[in-house]
Structure formats: C-alpha cells, structure tokens
Amino acid sequence: MNDNACLLFVYGTLLVKHNQFAAYLQRHCTFISKGRTRGTLYDVGEYPGAIIDDSGGYVYGSIYSIYKPDEVLPILDEYEGISPNDLQPHEYVRLLTPVETDSGLTNCWVYAYNWPVDGLKIIDGGDYLGYKAF
Structure with missing residues (x-):
C-alpha cells in the first residue's frame, strides 16, 4: 500500500468521542461523509x-479519508x-467493502466481525451510536 489517500468506514467505538483511538482517527484522517453498508450489526x-x-x-x-494509510492502518x-501479533482467528477482519453515500x-x-454471532443481540436499525446513545 502507498501513501495515497484511502477510505475507511467506521461504525462503532471509533465514532465515540471519548475513545482514544477515535481521537487518533480524528487527528490523522478527514471526515468525508456519512454512509451505510449492507449487513447486520451485533x-x-x-x-x-458488523x-x-x-x-x-x-x-x-x-467514512474517513486516511492520507498516510501505511502509518494509520497498522495502529487501527x-x-x-x-x-x-494477535492470536488467530482474529475477532475482526479488514475488508474492502462497498459503502453507500448520498453521492453513490x-x-x-471496514473492520468486519469474524467470530460466530450465535447468542449475540442484533442492533436494530444498524446504528451503534443511536443504540448506545452516548
């Protein structure tokens, strides 16, 4: 991967203002737009x-634009x-995924969940911040 801009879709704790990694994201990326992707949130x-x-x-x-993905993505x-260094199988996997915006x-x-979801509660509406009401 080179230092060209790349896009990251975040849907969970990376949106929570008091999270230190959300603050890191804000310092090293630029907000592009709101978005949605097909799936189920647990x-x-x-x-x-997801x-x-x-x-x-x-x-x-x-959606955020990352200008130095070689530096930012390993931290995320x-x-x-x-x-x-993390044990396999990873709880998440990072996938390139189509995300819908008002522009197309x-x-x-996106960091997609990679473990079984049996017994996990579905977050109706797919909006984590609304669900948690931070």
Whole structure:
C-alpha cells in the first residue's frame, strides 16, 4: 500500500468521542461523509460487530479519508485485534467493502466481525451510536 489517500468506514467505538483511538482517527484522517453498508450489526458487549452480507439490513457509520494509510492502518489494526501479533482467528477482519453515500457507492476499508454471532443481540436499525446513545 502507498501513501495515497484511502477510505475507511467506521461504525462503532471509533465514532465515540471519548475513545482514544477515535481521537487518533480524528487527528490523522478527514471526515468525508456519512454512509451505510449492507449487513447486520451485533452487540458484542463493550462494542459492536458488523457482519457484511446481503441480509437486507444496513450498518450505518462514517467514512474517513486516511492520507498516510501505511502509518494509520497498522495502529487501527492493533486496536481492532488484527495485528500480526494477535492470536488467530482474529475477532475482526479488514475488508474492502462497498459503502453507500448520498453521492453513490464507494469502496472503503471496514473492520468486519469474524467470530460466530450465535447468542449475540442484533442492533436494530444498524446504528451503534443511536443504540448506545452516548
């Protein structure tokens, strides 16, 4: 990957203002727009997990432009538990995923949940911030 801008879609704790990694994201990225991607959002406990699929639902979040992805993504990967030092299978995977905006579709990196969702509560409406009402 080079230092060209890339896009990241975030839907969970990276949107929470008092989260130190959300603050890191704000310092190293530029907000582009709100967006949504097809899938189902689950309450994993202290954070959500999105399963990207064509189930008919949507996961809502924000799109950010990362100008130095070679520096920023490894830090976010570590936060999300997918660094090379983290045990397999990772709880999340980082995927390029189509995200809908008012301007159309764009491909973004997204941290998708990678563990079984049996017994997890679905977050109706796919909006984590609305669900948690921070």
